[in-house]
Amino acid sequence: MSHHLTFTRRSPVLLLAAVPLLFACTGTVDKGQPASSLPVSSSVAASVVSSAASEAASASSVAMAAASLLTSNGLFNAGQQDFVAFAESASVSFDGEFSVAIAQVSANPWDVQLMHPVAIEAGKEYTLCYHAKADAKRDISVNVDDAAPDYASLSGGAIEQSLSTQYQAFSHSFFADATDATARLTFNLGASAIGVQLDNISLALGESCALLSSSSASSVPSEAASCELVPPAVAAASPVGLNLNRPKTEPMIPKWGLGFMQSQWGYGSPEAPFGYDTQEGFLNHARALRGLDNPYGDHTHPADIMVLDMYWCGGTVGDFSCWDWPNNMRWDHAKFPDPKAMMDELHAMNFKVIMNYHAGGFESHNQEWMAAMQSHLDAGLDAPWLDFWSGGSKAEIQIWNKMRSHFGEDKRLMFMARHYTLPNTENAEGGEFNAAGVYQDGIGKETPPNEDDIEKTMPVHWTGDVVGSWLGLEQSIEGVVYGPDGAMGGWSYLHTDTPGHSGVVGPQSTELALRWIQFSDFTTGTRNHGWTPRDVWSWGEMAEEYSYFSRMLRYRLLPYIYTYTNVIWEQAIPLTRPMKLAYPGQADHLKFQYMFGDELLVAPVYKSAADFGGAMDVFLPAGEQWVDYWNHKVYNGNQTIKVDVRVENLKHVPLYVKRGSIIPMGPEILYIDTAVHPDPLTLDIYPKCAGESRFTLHDDDGESLGYQRGEYARTEFAVEKFADSLRVEVGASVGEYSGKPTEQNYLLKINLIDEAYRKVKHNNTELTYVNDFNSLLEPQAAAGTWALDAARKILYVRFSTDNTVDSFMKQ
Numbered sequence: 001m002s003h004h005l006t007f008t009r010r011s012p013v014l015l016l017a018a019v020p021l022l023f024a025c026t027g028t029v030d031k032g033q034p035a036s037s038l039p040v041s042s043s044v045a046a047s048v049v050s051s052a053a054s055e056a057a058s059a060s061s062v063a064m065a066a067a068s069l070l071t072s073n074g075l076f077n078a079g080q081q082d083f084v085a086f087a088e089s090a091s092v093s094f095d096g097e098f099s100v101a102i103a104q105v106s107a108n109p110w111d112v113q114l115m116h117p118v119a120i121e122a123g124k125e126y127t128l129c130y131h132a133k134a135d136a137k138r139d140i141s142v143n144v145d146d147a148a149p150d151y152a153s154l155s156g157g158a159i160e161q162s163l164s165t166q167y168q169a170f171s172h173s174f175f176a177d178a179t180d181a182t183a184r185l186t187f188n189l190g191a192s193a194i195g196v197q198l199d200n201i202s203l204a205l206g207e208s209c210a211l212l213s214s215s216s217a218s219s220v221p222s223e224a225a226s227c228e229l230v231p232p233a234v235a236a237a238s239p240v241g242l243n244l245n246r247p248k249t250e251p252m253i254p255k256w257g258l259g260f261m262q263s264q265w266g267y268g269s270p271e272a273p274f275g276y277d278t279q280e281g282f283l284n285h286a287r288a289l290r291g292l293d294n295p296y297g298d299h300t301h302p303a304d305i306m307v308l309d310m311y312w313c314g315g316t317v318g319d320f321s322c323w324d325w326p327n328n329m330r331w332d333h334a335k336f337p338d339p340k341a342m343m344d345e346l347h348a349m350n351f352k353v354i355m356n357y358h359a360g361g362f363e364s365h366n367q368e369w370m371a372a373m374q375s376h377l378d379a380g381l382d383a384p385w386l387d388f389w390s391g392g393s394k395a396e397i398q399i400w401n402k403m404r405s406h407f408g409e410d411k412r413l414m415f416m417a418r419h420y421t422l423p424n425t426e427n428a429e430g431g432e433f434n435a436a437g438v439y440q441d442g443i444g445k446e447t448p449p450n451e452d453d454i455e456k457t458m459p460v461h462w463t464g465d466v467v468g469s470w471l472g473l474e475q476s477i478e479g480v481v482y483g484p485d486g487a488m489g490g491w492s493y494l495h496t497d498t499p500g501h502s503g504v505v506g507p508q509s510t511e512l513a514l515r516w517i518q519f520s521d522f523t524t525g526t527r528n529h530g531w532t533p534r535d536v537w538s539w540g541e542m543a544e545e546y547s548y549f550s551r552m553l554r555y556r557l558l559p560y561i562y563t564y565t566n567v568i569w570e571q572a573i574p575l576t577r578p579m580k581l582a583y584p585g586q587a588d589h590l591k592f593q594y595m596f597g598d599e600l601l602v603a604p605v606y607k608s609a610a611d612f613g614g615a616m617d618v619f620l621p622a623g624e625q626w627v628d629y630w631n632h633k634v635y636n637g638n639q640t641i642k643v644d645v646r647v648e649n650l651k652h653v654p655l656y657v658k659r660g661s662i663i664p665m666g667p668e669i670l671y672i673d674t675a676v677h678p679d680p681l682t683l684d685i686y687p688k689c690a691g692e693s694r695f696t697l698h699d700d701d702g703e704s705l706g707y708q709r710g711e712y713a714r715t716e717f718a719v720e721k722f723a724d725s726l727r728v729e730v731g732a733s734v735g736e737y738s739g740k741p742t743e744q745n746y747l748l749k750i751n752l753i754d755e756a757y758r759k760v761k762h763n764n765t766e767l768t769y770v771n772d773f774n775s776l777l778e779p780q781a782a783a784g785t786w787a788l789d790a791a792r793k794i795l796y797v798r799f800s801t802d803n804t805v806d807s808f809m810k811q
Contacts, residue, residue: 074130074200074201074202075096075097075199075200076094076095076096076097076098076199077096079094079095080094082116082117083098083114083115083116084114084115084116085098085100085113085114085115086110086111086112086113086115087100087112088106088111088112088190089102089103089104089106089111089112090102090103090112090189090190091103092114096199097197097198097199098114098197098198098199099195099196099197099198100112100114100189100195100196100197101195102189102190102192102193102194102195102196103193104193105190105191105192105193106190106191107190108190109141109188109189109190109191110186110188110190111190112188112189112190113186113187113188113189113190114186114187114189114198115184115185115186115187116184116185116201116203117182117183117184117185118144118183118184118185118203119180119181119182119183120144120154120176120179120180120183121176121179122176122177122178122179123175123176124175124176124205125173125174125175125205125206126144126155126173126174126175126176126203126204126205126206127171127172127173127174127203127204127206127790128142128144128155128170128171128172128173128174128185128201128202128203129169129170129171129172129200129201129202129203129790129791130142130169130170130198130199130200130201130202130791131167131168131169131170131198131199131200131791132161132163132167132168132170132196132197132198132199133163133164133165133166133167133168133196133197134163134164134165134194134195134196134197135165135194135195135196136165136194137162137163137164137165137194138162138163138192138194138196139160139161139162139163139191139192140160140161140163140187140188140189140191140196141158141159141160141161141187141188141191142158142159142161142172142185142186142187142188143155143157143158143159143185143186143188144174144176144183144184144185144186144203145183145184145186146178146180146182146183146184147180147182147183147184153177154176154177154178154180154183155172155174155176155177156174156175156177158188159172163196165648167197167199169200169789169791169792170791171773171789171790171791173771185201185203200791202791249568249569249570249571249572250490250491250492250493250568250569250572251412251569251705251708252412252565252566252568252569252700252707253412253414253460253493253565254412254413254414254674254702254703255558255562255672255674255702255703256304256305256352256414256671256672256674256702257304257305257414257460257525258304258524258525258558258561258562258565258672259302259303259304259305259555259671259672260301260302260303260304260305260526260527260528260551260554261303261304261305261306261307261354261525261526261527261528261529262285262286262289262303262305262306262307262527262528262534262535262536263306263307263309263354263527263528263529263534264309264528264529264530264531264532264533264534264535265309265310265311265530265531265532266309266311266531267281267282267284267285267308268281268533269281269284269295270295270296273533276311276335277308277309277311277312277335277336278335278336279335279336279337279338279339279342282306282308282342283342283345283346284296285306285535286306286346286349286351287349288535288537289301289303289536290349290350290670292349296535296537297537299535299536299537299544300670301536301544301547301548301551301670302548302551302552302554302555302669302670302671303351303670303671304350304351304352304671304672305351305352305353305354305382305527306346306351306352306353306354307354307355307356307385307527307529308353308354308355308356309356309529310322310323310328310356310357310358310387312331312332312335312336312339312355313327313328313329313330313331313332322358323358323360324358324360324361325360325361325362325364325365325369326361326365326368328357328358328360328361329357329361329368329369329372329373330372339376339379339380340378340379340380343379343380343381344380346380347380350670350671350673351671352382352383352414353380353381353382353383354381354382354383354384354385354414354416355376355381355384355385356385356387357373357384357385357386357387357399358387359386359395362395366398370398370399370402373399373402374402374406377402377403377406382414383403383413383414383415383416384399384403384415384416385416385417386399386415386416386417396415396417399415400413400415403415409705410704410705410706411703411704411705412703412704412705414460415460416460416461416462417460417461460493460495460525461491461493461494461495462494462495462496462497462525462527463476463479463480463494463495463496463497465497465501465502466496466497466500466501467500467501467502467503468499468500468501468502468503468509468512468516468530469500469503469512470512470606470607470608470611472500473499473500473512473515473516473519473604473606474592474606474607476496476516476519477519477591477592477604477606478591478592479494479496480494480495480496480523480576481523481576481577481578481591481594482578482591482594487574487575487576487577487578488574488578488581490572490574492524492568492574492575492576493524493525493568494523494524494525495520495523495524495525495526495527496520496523496527497527497529497530498516498517498519498520498526498527498528498529498534499512499513499515499516499517499528499530499534500512500516500530501529501530501531502530502531502532503530503532509539510539510540510542510543510650511608511609511647511650512608513538513539513543513547514539514543514546514547514550514650515604515605515606515650515653517547517550517551518550518604518605518653519604519606519653521550521551521553521554521653522554522576522596522600522602522604522653522655523575523576524561524565524575524576526551526554536548542650546650546651549651550653552668555666555668555669555670555672556665556666556667556668556682557663557665558666558669558672558678559664559665559666559678559681559697559699560597560599560663560664560665561575561597562698562699562702563597563664563695563696563697563698563699564597566698566700566707566712567597569707569708575596575597576594576595576596577594577595577596577597577598578594579593579594579595579619579621582594582595582598582621583595583621583622586619586621586622586638587619587621590619592604592606593618593619593654598658599657599658599661599662599663599695600629600655600656600657600658600661600663601618601620601621601626601655601656601657601658602653602654602655603616603618603643603653603654603655603656604653604654605645605653605654609645609646609647612645614644614645614646615642615643615644615645616642616643616645616654617640617641617642617643618640618641618643618654618656619639619640620635620636620637620638620639620640620641620656621637621638622637622638623637623638624637624658624659624660625637625658625659625688625689626656626657626658626659627656627657627658627659627686627751627752628655628656629655629656629657630652630655632751632752632792632793634659634752635656657686658686659686659687659688659689659752660686660687660688660691660693660719661684661685661686661693661695662683662684662685662686662693662694662695662717662718662719663683663684663685663686663695664678664681664682664683664684664695664697664717665678665681665682665683665684666678666681666682667679667680667682667779672702674701674702674703674739675739677699677741677744679744679745679779680744680745680746680747680779680781680798681744681745681746681747682746682747682748682749683717683728683730683746683747683748683749684749684751685719685728685748685749685750685751686751686752687719687721687726687750687751687752688719688721689721690721690722690723691720691721692718692719692720692721693718693719693720694716694717694718694719695716695717696714696715696716696717697714697715697716697717698712698713698714699712699713699715699737699740700712700713700737701737701738701739704738706737706738707737710735711735711736711737711738712735712737713733713734713735713736713737713740714733714734714735715730715731715732715733715734716729716731716734717729717730717731718731726750728748728750730746730801732801742802743800743801743802744800744801744802745783745798745799745800746797746798746799746800746801747776747777747781747796747797747798748795748796748797748798748799749794749795749796750794750795750796750797751793751794752793753788753793753794753795754793765784767784767785767786767797767799768782768784768785768786769785769786769787770785770786770787771787772787773787773788773789773794773796775787776796776797776798777796781798782798783798783799783800784798784799785797785798786798
């Protein structure tokens with residue numbers, strides 16, 4: 001079904017219409033397609049075109065009216081000009097921003113006040129925008145009022161706003177209650193002794209602010225690079241399939257395998273956190289992640305897999321009796337009285353269960369060993385973790401056959417095995433566990449005809465036991481992404497113990513733990529594991545908050561990540577792409593930054609802030625412009641920038657979006673349910689200055705091998721920028737699979753918008769403008785609505801499509 005939407009604001013008009021895109025991109029580097037090329041669909045398209053001359057006249061009158069309001073010196077480039085400060089028990093400064101240091105709480109909020117005179121007219125709509133932060137979390141009050149003696153609000157009442165320690169952009173719209181040529185815009189700050197900084201203040205007529213460039217560009221969203229065509233890099237090239245260690249592609253894993261895995265040696269109790277595993281202890285850790293009743297408290301966190309290391313057989317941490325037959329295959333029923341009931345409860349909490357196995361006795365007691373494995377599968381085991389470091393390949397083949405028989409021939413298997421990738425043994429715990437190349441020397445030489453058969457059903461591997469240290473993190477990044485046994489060598493689903501197998505306990509190690517978590521969240525697998533507690537709350541409240549923040553971004557990126565797991569299967573191009581693979585000849589020497597797909601550049605912080613001196617170098621490849629994901633600052637490529645990695649900025653991994661990208665994202669979720677599809681599906685769009693870019697979304701049932709038989713759907717998105725227009729296209733979903741939704745709700749998030757829009761039409765029906773753009777971010781926001789975040793230059797649209805291919809699309 002075709003959908004037509006039109007956006008109108010002053011001179012520009014944004015049109016969503018059913019017109020296919022066939023425009024070529026000139027002057028920029030074309031990016032590789034993330035999935036198989038598809039015909040351009042024409043379900044929904046968007047374009048910005050010039051409006052009639054009458055619109056220009058209207059725009060002129062609006063601009064003249066706005067000039068009488070606060071549109072000059074809102075950046076404080078002229079010091080205090082036009083502003084009045086009342087600062088009882090406080091000191092103020094005007095130097096590119098307004099800053100106030102408050103000695104003590106005042107009797108009245110207005111005893112510390114920043115004021116600017118304004119003239120307003122009754123019944124007119126006005127929008128106030130500003131950037132604000134504070135030295136610590138606090139609230140402020142903002143108002144437009146009349147002069148003495150009444151100081152009555154003309155903006156519908158004072159606006160209470162909560163500030164954090166980072167600059168945030170705020171926008172408030174209101175209809176003036178009265179006409180007043182001597183009205184005042186006031187920021188009332190005296191209710192707290194916490195200092196405040198304000199910048200980029202704008203009050204304008206209409207439903208959006210004047211778009212100012214902030215003087216505090218390092219802290220607030222702004223566009224640093226000019227919008228011009230970027231010359232292509234001489235050596236730039238799209239990634240090609242890998243054929244290094246072995247010619248193969250790796251199968252797609254179950255969709256839930258991309259979720260967070262909680263693992264550690266022993267799940268003790270609050271009183272004995274280093275104790276042995278028990279059924280109740282294991283369940284309590286899972287209950288904590290779901291916010292259910294447990295002795296640890298509410299530690300709700302996105303997670304899909306609970307991993308039970310070897311102590312389900314009894315013993316304590318450090319006791320290796322569970323490595324050997326028969327202990328390694330039998331439950332200690334004193335500690336695990338009812339394994340099936342335990343797994344049933346975990347499944348009811350929407351967890352999958354993985355258990356760790358060692359190979360002792362496999363050959364000498366093969367029938368008993370495999371019978372025990374079958375009993376675990378019957379109890380509800382979802383996947384094994386094979387910690388086989390001696391003669392493991394024979395066991396892996398038999399266990400794979402057992403699982404294939406149990407789950408069925410069409411089921412994707414989550415089958416995790418040890419892999420050895422670290423560049424040397426210096427960081428190993430008992431060096432033989434981490435020697436590079438052992439995996440190939442073992443399986444590859446022992447059973448070469450069967451290795452690819454195993455790979456096709458069990459591509460998930462981990463690096464072995466890694467020491468929890470900054471050196472361990474460095475080597476893990478290098479091994480997982482750049483190592484010959486990592487992504488560069490064709491092992492795309494390699495991941496690491498996070499944050500290292502030993503050490504890293506308690507708040508004193510928060511920085512290392514968080515930086516490692518951020519790295520893991522931008523790989524194909526993210527798993528906390530170690531021989532001491534590795535719970536999400538193990539490093540204190542701040543670390544728990546920040547790890548939740550990082551992990552939730554990963555979960556929101558699931559549509560993007562899952563699409564690239566299909567690229568791994570079809571094209572043998574990894575998700576974690578070394579720079580020398582993505583941009584050959586530009587940054588071949590770099591080992592600690594990489595592309596995450598074709599659109600995102602990730603630079604994990606691999607040393608402490610102290611070792612970096614607070615700033616880390618990040619190289620931005622030539623031929624592109626790059627957008628800081630966190631503040632939308634735009635950089636030209638072919639340069640190395642300094643990134644703030646002080647502990648004050650510990651929340652954010654350095655992350656950059658290639659300009660022109662279309663990034664599909666889902667809503668916030670706590671676990672992956674393959675039967676539930678993103679609602680809404682967000683398209684996070686970063687238009688180029690000129691030219692076209694595309695993204696093809698892949699989806700399937702997430703569980704079966706049907707994708708290998710063509711049972712999947714592809715949806716193509718496109719964005720194209722012209723000199724005076726912007727076109728966004730959302731195509732029809734082409735293809736079928738079991739469980740495919742019949743319709744899809746969308747949220748368009750179009751970033752880097754310099755134009756302001758006044759109307760949006762869908763099939764010539766005007767959509768509803770929503771004053772508060774945050775309301776469009778709510779899960780149940782109505783389709784057919786739109787909003788503009790003028791301060792951050794983001795336009796939002798909510799609409800729905802059906803997922804059928806109509807007769808036009810079939811031509």
